[in-house]
Amino acid sequence: MKLQDNDNYLSQLNDQQRDAVLYCDGPQLVIAGAGSGKTRVLTYKIVHLLHLGYDPWRIMALTFTNKAAREMRERIEALTSPEVSSRLWMGTFHSIFSQLLHRNAERIGFAHDFTIYDTSDSRSLIKLIVRDMQLDDKLYKPANVQARISKVKNMLISPDDYARNPDLIDADRDGGMPHVVDIYRAYWKRCHIAGAMDFDDLLFYMNILLRDHPDVLERYQQMFAYILVDEYQDTNFAQHLIVHQLSRLHNRLCVVGDDAQSIYSFRGANINNILQLNKIYPDLKIFKLEQNYRSTQVITQAANSLIEKNEGQIPKKLFTANQHGDDIPVIRCFSDYEEAYVVANQITRIKARQGDSYEDFAVLYRTNAQSRVLEEAFSNGGRRDTHGNVRDAIPYRIYGGLSFYQRKEVKDAICYFRLIVNPNDDEALRRVINYPARGIGDVTVGKVNHCAVEQGVSMWEVMNHPDSFQLNVNRGTQAKLNGFVSMIKDLAAMNEGGANAREMAESVYRKTLILSVLMHDKSPENISRQENLQELLNAVGEFVDNKHETGDDHNTITDFLAETSLLTDQDMDDPDGEKVTLMTVHAAKGLEFKNVFIVGVEEDLFPSAMSADTLQGIEEERRLLYVAITRAKQNCIITYATSRYRNGETKSCVMSRFLRDIDMQYLSIDATREATPTRSWQDTANALMEQWQPRPSSRRYTWAGNSQTPLSTSSTPQHSTPSQRAVRPATASPAVSGDASRFTIHTADELAVGKQIVHSRFGQGTVTQVDTSGADAKIEVTFNDGTARKLLLKFAKFEIL
DNA sequence: ATTCGTTCGGTTTTT
DNA sequence: CCGAACGAAT
Numbered sequence: 001m002k003l004q005d006n007d008n009y010l011s012q013l014n015d016q017q018r019d020a021v022l023y024c025d026g027p028q029l030v031i032a033g034a035g036s037g038k039t040r041v042l043t044y045k046i047v048h049l050l051h052l053g054y055d056p057w058r059i060m061a062l063t064f065t066n067k068a069a070r071e072m073r074e075r076i077e078a079l080t081s082p083e084v085s086s087r088l089w090m091g092t093f094h095s096i097f098s099q100l101l102h103r104n105a106e107r108i109g110f111a112h113d114f115t116i117y118d119t120s121d122s123r124s125l126i127k128l129i130v131r132d133m134q135l136d137d138k139l140y141k142p143a144n145v146q147a148r149i150s151k152v153k154n155m156l157i158s159p160d161d162y163a164r165n166p167d168l169i170d171a172d173r174d175g176g177m178p179h180v181v182d183i184y185r186a187y188w189k190r191c192h193i194a195g196a197m198d199f200d201d202l203l204f205y206m207n208i209l210l211r212d213h214p215d216v217l218e219r220y221q222q223m224f225a226y227i228l229v230d231e232y233q234d235t236n237f238a239q240h241l242i243v244h245q246l247s248r249l250h251n252r253l254c255v256v257g258d259d260a261q262s263i264y265s266f267r268g269a270n271i272n273n274i275l276q277l278n279k280i281y282p283d284l285k286i287f288k289l290e291q292n293y294r295s296t297q298v299i300t301q302a303a304n305s306l307i308e309k310n311e312g313q314i315p316k317k318l319f320t321a322n323q324h325g326d327d328i329p330v331i332r333c334f335s336d337y338e339e340a341y342v343v344a345n346q347i348t349r350i351k352a353r354q355g356d357s358y359e360d361f362a363v364l365y366r367t368n369a370q371s372r373v374l375e376e377a378f379s380n381g382g383r384r385d386t387h388g389n390v391r392d393a394i395p396y397r398i399y400g401g402l403s404f405y406q407r408k409e410v411k412d413a414i415c416y417f418r419l420i421v422n423p424n425d426d427e428a429l430r431r432v433i434n435y436p437a438r439g440i441g442d443v444t445v446g447k448v449n450h451c452a453v454e455q456g457v458s459m460w461e462v463m464n465h466p467d468s469f470q471l472n473v474n475r476g477t478q479a480k481l482n483g484f485v486s487m488i489k490d491l492a493a494m495n496e497g498g499a500n501a502r503e504m505a506e507s508v509y510r511k512t513l514i515l516s517v518l519m520h521d522k523s524p525e526n527i528s529r530q531e532n533l534q535e536l537l538n539a540v541g542e543f544v545d546n547k548h549e550t551g552d553d554h555n556t557i558t559d560f561l562a563e564t565s566l567l568t569d570q571d572m573d574d575p576d577g578e579k580v581t582l583m584t585v586h587a588a589k590g591l592e593f594k595n596v597f598i599v600g601v602e603e604d605l606f607p608s609a610m611s612a613d614t615l616q617g618i619e620e621e622r623r624l625l626y627v628a629i630t631r632a633k634q635n636c637i638i639t640y641a642t643s644r645y646r647n648g649e650t651k652s653c654v655m656s657r658f659l660r661d662i663d664m665q666y667l668s669i670d671a672t673r674e675a676t677p678t679r680s681w682q683d684t685a686n687a688l689m690e691q692w693q694p695r696p697s698s699r700r701y702t703w704a705g706n707s708q709t710p711l712s713t714s715s716t717p718q719h720s721t722p723s724q725r726a727v728r729p730a731t732a733s734p735a736v737s738g739d740a741s742r743f744t745i746h747t748a749d750e751l752a753v754g755k756q757i758v759h760s761r762f763g764q765g766t767v768t769q770v771d772t773s774g775a776d777a778k779i780e781v782t783f784n785d786g787t788a789r790k791l792l793l794k795f796a797k798f799e800i801l
Numbered sequence: 802a803t804t805c806g807t808t809c810g811g812t813t814t815t816t
Numbered sequence: 817c818c819g820a821a822c823g824a825a826t
Contacts, residue, residue, distance in 0.1 A: 064815095066816090095816090118816095199815090199816055202816090264814080264815075266813075267816075366813070367812085437802075566816070568815080584815090586813085586814045586815070587814090605813095610813060
């Protein structure tokens, strides 16, 4: 195992961190306060394990977000080598378990090409079931039922268990929804028939796999010699149990977390998983990291004083040796509208004062809906002159909201991909069977569905064997169905024939006409859809290129789906930085910014009205604010408005109770609003004018990360709202920082044995062979980490020294 | 079957 | 205010 700095990595840790890294003899809990170097400990610990001789593929490191996993992998790569870091089992719970389940699918009665239902797929299936069962969907609201099913799944309760559980049954009956159990059972069955798993199933079936197949359990227990888990306070029971099962043979477990940052109980996270870990592991060693390296004293102390108001925390006192810092301004605004302009103005001002870049700013809010006004203010640069003309817009980037893969046209294309991989995927089928319109309407689809339910098969099965199932449709309709079936079959045959993902995607576009139907209409939203489909194609292409370049032949559309279906919006790389980040507090967990605005700190919003009636609810909201404050390195600015436009009407609001929980000495409540009096007056006047006139269209044509409003098109009606902007999908390669344009494609005659190159991923190396014999010229390179690789010249991007 | 207009209901956070 | 969902019209 080759490490760059040998033992040097240990010198970059403080005593507590080093202790936590060095202890590798048994189960370990690291309570890591905000900003205390949690990720650093995990990263260095893995490096340390590698140094001790652990094989990378025997280390499992679980995170909650793809982003966290990716960042950790990059850091480890820098300290070791791509060769080593790429072999670690590192990823989100869902993605790691998805991989393991795909390998063992047949053991739990699934085809190995099972597909994954996202939240909207499973909701639409539940809705369908509710209707099929002739239940009232006003009563059995799909979202509610879904949440309930999700909750019990995370407690590992199957439909049979549910039926046997008097508490659940009674609760449903008392709640007037006695049929939840039946919906759950039907849902369960139909997912199974469709060969599909939802997010919760990935955890559930992983448990089933380990529970019912001792040989599999033993194999993985043997294989995973060390298991590390990040953000353990946010694990639910299903995750907790898997971790325990896998780790209990070697007992080499390191979990890192902070009970004060547990903010996902609505998703089944159970704080007791971390608080009572010592009950399961009597020899658990506890390490505390209490020194904050991120924030000023003011921010750290203010956060401490807030979280103290919660009961039942693990006692710890976060301290920092950082500078004292400025007080936290608490700015009262008249309206949400004014609040947005105040934030925009403050950003401009602080940026000028501190010489910051826009990347140094984040605006955090409780709900996604709050982003709209902010976007509008940012597009206007936070200022208007007397004529209302737009001045210097503030570039921003929104995380959350609609992700790229959720956009209608993109999801349609993806559903074709899914159908090719797994034609039994009923949700994908229902979605695209008549898109583009091919004369297969609701009535026909309803018949196919009905027949499928009766026979206990997938809709595809019914359509594929029309003779075995009497479908009461006329000849014309039957012909249309047959046409669809054979189209999918042709594509599937191509996939099985080994076509790569790009070839498949191109064929899908061509055969299904999804792109060409958008050509007829030149409306802006249609153009935007075309762009998005093109963007998806690019993403697929990059995926294939990357695979090619690294000599990995898993480049089919099946592989593409497996790797992307668990990606979210947060995982998108933004090509051009220099933007203010707008996101929910939840999405900000684990991140840090020099300057953080927390907006809408009002009763009924933060804390949310939904959580206000229970103590646990309030405490979770308080932790959420704690998370928000501790994201800030230097400046934290809190705003609230006394009136807010919500659900179509203006409501008056009051300051959040949480502001009273923060020690006054760290706040400057009377912070005056920025801007000159005239500006301020002007902003207010503008705000008032807005109430009179129809609002200036907040719908702006923006896409692919371009948040500036193109003035030339502002007269045409636009239908894509700002928060729906497409985002460029992440490239599969962990991009090397710095100037990517240095890395380009080269031809064989530029190269010779002995030449030095720098590869965009693998770093520097020496060419050991140039092979132009085949159709595609290849070179062989020995990189400085000792690994030798073959690179295809038509794909590999590097610089010749 | 598709499209367009109207009404109605709802509102947290996300892998 | 926004989207879903339903009903009526080519």
